[in-house]
Amino acid sequence: MKTAIVTGATSGIGEATVRALSSAGWQVVATGRRADRLEALAGELGDHVHAAVFDIRDADAIKAAIAGLPERFRGIDLLVNNAGLALGTAPAQSADLDQWHTMIDTNVSALVTITHHLLPQLIARKGAIVNIASVAGTYPYTGGNVYGATKAFVQQLSLGLRSDLHGTGVRVSVIDPGMVETEFTLVRTGGNRAASDTIYGGANPMTAEDIAATILWIATLPPHLNVNRLEIMPVSQSFAGFQVAREETS
């Protein structure tokens, strides 16, 4: 039985990915801060799902959680780097610096740390890494500033890892989702349910299960295939043009 670790498994894409992998016969280490949710998920799915509760920004906690895995969950074949968040939608000039640091600590530093810890075993097992970036890493939008930059980091790191791991048999993929209805917008808006409902309302967004199915598909491709980068959006979403600030003419 293969073993995956899915970060950010207390809701949204991560939770759906744990369910999808578990249904497909994987053992899964599910991580996140909200212990009650992780324990409920593990309790529901059975003893092939292990709840590892820690704040992914805490490097010592990552190390301790990996070192403390029960014997049969040791040896990770698949790392799904999904934990992440956006905070705020303000333009840079009025953004909150603490929120910027939280996004960098979570989306960049934590992802780098857990990946570094797991690389030796991923190499030993010819495993795979699936990183969750975002369309926000490719297409800038007002208020996306640091969130988009963290996701551009994830995109480029993924390509760099692919290059570094050349010849090891380790696969590295990055998925850039567009709009997925999860708790993402609730978190971004500081718990504003009405704002979250407005964003997703009538948009027919992707579901967490759509992205989980994509992750499962990537992870179960024949071992000679590597999806380098995959951008996926709901049909209802596409691109807007550049903006132009015009001087007043008399």
Ligand code: NDP
């Ligand atoms: P959710 O808010 O539903 O899930 C985010 C997950 O990240 C939660 O399980 C949360 O767990 C975890 N997380 C956040 N901070 C920490 C932390 N400090 N320590 C441990 N875990 C943490 O959002 P999504 O499912 O949508 O987000 C998953 C990923 O997908 C993110 O990286 C996001 O940027 C990306 N994404 C989302 C899109 C969307 O439209 N929804 C589009 C493109 C990318 P907990 O709070 O319990 O710790």
Ligand code: 8X3
């Ligand atoms: C989430 C997608 O466009 O809301 O990464 O930033 S977006």
